Amino acid sequence: MSVATPLDPAVVACPACGFGLAPETIRRENEIACPHCHALVSGEFFPVFWSPPATGSGLADRADDGDAVCFFHPENRAALSCDRCGRFVCTVCDMPLGARHLCPTCLSSGLGAEKLPELIVRRFHWSNSALLAGLLPLVAFFIWPVFVVTGPLAIFCALFGWKRPGSLPRGRRRWVAVIGLVLGVVQLAVWIGLIGMFANLFANSNSSE
Amino acid sequence: MSAPEPTYRKLPGRGLGWSGFARIWIAEEHLLEVNSLLVSERYRRFFLRDISALVIRRTKVGLAWNIVHGVLGGGGALLAGGLWWGSATADQGAQEVLQVLAVMTSPFAALFLVLFSINLLLGPTCRCHLQTTTAGWHALTAPTRLGPARRFLARLAPLIEAAQAAPAPPPLATEPSR
Numbered sequence: 001m002s003v004a005t006p007l008d009p010a011v012v013a014c015p016a017c018g019f020g021l022a023p024e025t026i027r028r029e030n031e032i033a034c035p036h037c038h039a040l041v042s043g044e045f046f047p048v049f050w051s052p053p054a055t056g057s058g059l060a061d062r063a064d065d066g067d068a069v070c071f072f073h074p075e076n077r078a079a080l081s082c083d084r085c086g087r088f089v090c091t092v093c094d095m096p097l098g099a100r101h102l103c104p105t106c107l108s109s110g111l112g113a114e115k116l117p118e119l120i121v122r123r124f125h126w127s128n129s130a131l132l133a134g135l136l137p138l139v140a141f142f143i144w145p146v147f148v149v150t151g152p153l154a155i156f157c158a159l160f161g162w163k164r165p166g167s168l169p170r171g172r173r174r175w176v177a178v179i180g181l182v183l184g185v186v187q188l189a190v191w192i193g194l195i196g197m198f199a200n201l202f203a204n205s206n207s208s209e
Numbered sequence: 210m211s212a213p214e215p216t217y218r219k220l221p222g223r224g225l226g227w228s229g230f231a232r233i234w235i236a237e238e239h240l241l242e243v244n245s246l247l248v249s250e251r252y253r254r255f256f257l258r259d260i261s262a263l264v265i266r267r268t269k270v271g272l273a274w275n276i277v278h279g280v281l282g283g284g285g286a287l288l289a290g291g292l293w294w295g296s297a298t299a300d301q302g303a304q305e306v307l308q309v310l311a312v313m314t315s316p317f318a319a320l321f322l323v324l325f326s327i328n329l330l331l332g333p334t335c336r337c338h339l340q341t342t343t344a345g346w347h348a349l350t351a352p353t354r355l356g357p358a359r360r361f362l363a364r365l366a367p368l369i370e371a372a373q374a375a376p377a378p379p380p381l382a383t384e385p386s387r
Binding site for chain 2: 012013015016023026028031039040041042043044045046047048049052098099117118120121122123124125128129132165167168169
């Protein structure tokens with residue numbers, strides 16, 4: 001059995017079993033069966049598969065007199081400028097992020113506080129949380145004691161998340177937060193009404209005694 | 210000084226798995242795989258310049274679901290029919306019990322037959338695998354049906370080719386002003 005290495009253009013690993021397949025036989029239009037696992041595969045190979053980009057030696061060139069030099073390594077020749085701050089960087093300090101090239105300082109500053117959208121890996125939806133907390137009494141009425149918490153929770157999530165960023169592809173959906181807020185207020189009003197009603201009943205029964 | 214968030218467009222196909230609902234979006238220079246689970250979203254990015262191959266592999270998940278739904282739906286329908294037919298020949302007391310059992314069984318049978326039909330209409334299942342120049346194969350969580358996966362590839366292929374045809378940024382040739 002010939003197992004393909006990840007970036008060998010002569011063979012491509014079957015995604016199911018790792019068996020080496022000839023990439024020129026895989027086409028978008030027709031499926032071929034892997035001879036080893038019989039999985040039916042179709043697909044497309046793109047220019048970088050056939051001519052992978054040169055990775056370089058990992059060492060920066062030494063700067064000569066008059067050469068642009070790296071901001072972080074003054075002895076190295078600058079290869080690029082940072083797309084964010086404009087500092088010159090050598091090949092060692094170049095941090096490619098898709099088509100952008102950043103310096104290590106900009107990359108590390110973007111890692112912490114969601115400054116670079118390319119580095120966001122997770123988002124919490126405050127508006128969806130508000131809606132969920134608001135809708136819970138409608139779908140799970142049998143756990144009614146919990147609703148003393150869900151009303152205030154819906155209001156808190158809607159208000160706290162009002163200015164927070166929403167989904168990365170869909171954007172901020174404030175209408176969802178508004179529905180959650182309204183449902184939370186309704187739940188709270190029902191609780192206040194019930195407490196008032198019981199307090200009234202209790203007071204009436206005490207006065208009649 | 211946070212950078213503006215890129216504009217995303219939906220690509221065909223969606224998926225459902227342990228990590229929630231999945232969908233692939235495309236921005237100017239990268240794909241974004243979004244896995245949403247009620248109140249949170251997790252993201253994975255694949256830059257178009259780095260994608261070397263995209264392979265669609267047929268899976269037998271759809272077939273397995275069809276067998277499960279078919280057996281439960283068909284079996285339930287047969288059971289309900291048998292109970293109803295049996296009630297016609299049973300005595301008075303057993304007749305009512307059998308009819309109640311038949312009525313109770315039929316909604317479950319109908320539910321599984323509806324699920325069977327939906328699964329059949331959605332078509333065969335697949336898994337999309339994407340190879341990058343930096344990290345080998347990645348299994349995408351969407352699309353998971355063959356038809357949308359083919360449309361996904363047809364829409365994505367020209368964009369990847371265009372991104373890879375674009376020249377790399379030129380090296381510096383000017384002296385710095387430090």
